[in-house]
Amino acid sequence: MPITDAYGQGFSSLDYGDVPDLKVMGEGLLKLTGKTVMSFVSASARAAQITSPVAGMFTWLDDADVLEVYDGSAWVDIPIPTYTSTTGATAASGFSLASWSGRRRAGVTLANIMVTRTGTTLNAGSDGNLADTALATLPPGWRPTQLIVAGVDDGFGCGMAVVDVTGLITLRTWSSNGSIPATRNLRLCTTWL
Structure with missing residues (x-):
């Protein structure tokens, strides 16, 4: 019986004795990608890769040197104080x-x-x-x-x-x-x- 992560992020893992299912495990790992800080060369490169962003996604834009989060309707800067x-x-x-x-x-x-x-x-x-x-x-x-x-x-x-x-x-x-x-x-x- 699969076990879920302790942080409520929807990632399932196998318990001892479970039969491995690579498709289920691979999909679980892919879910984690959207919950990390993804790095892109530019906003246009990000737009080409993430066509349907989900609220809470984080990205780093190399050309603008900025961390952004998708708020459900737009990508917004997360200010890094100077x-x-x-x-x-x-x-x-x-x-x-x-x-x-x-x-x-x-x-x-x-x-x-x-x-x-x-x-x-x-x-x-x-x-x-x-x-x-x-x-x-x-x-x-x-x-x-x-x-x-x-x-x-x-x-x-x-x-x-x-x-x-x-x-x-x-x-x-x-x-x-x-x-x-x-x-x-x-x-x-x-x-x-």
Whole structure:
């Protein structure tokens, strides 16, 4: 005697001792397709495949980067909130904050920060080594959950920084024999999940 799923979705499975019926099992699996998030290149590709949508169907449209649900009469967007910030970042000693912006959507965070050197000139050795130098701290809520490596540049040289879980951005390397004098703007843009 077939058993039904525990979630009330109309999928039947075989119980021990039942004689397998591939047609019944296949139809049951096909029923599940309409209860998943189906992915399509575009709305027109979806329309070609789903000619009689049923209320509660979900689809992802690759070209529009949007999740939609059929409400019984039309496909409607399910909004994925976007969060932004331009406040709360702080510059480290020897720098001033020129700009900060953060953007988060669907678990992906983009951090864009620029600081201006206000202290004495920083000089890198011939190997690009530079004493670890704190640049800034990202605001709470805009910090990665693990150490992130990011590129930094000023238009004259470039280097590597890390962003730690406390939001501290630390410059670790710079162009060989390069320098970062006062008034130089350092830019960092990085993304994490």
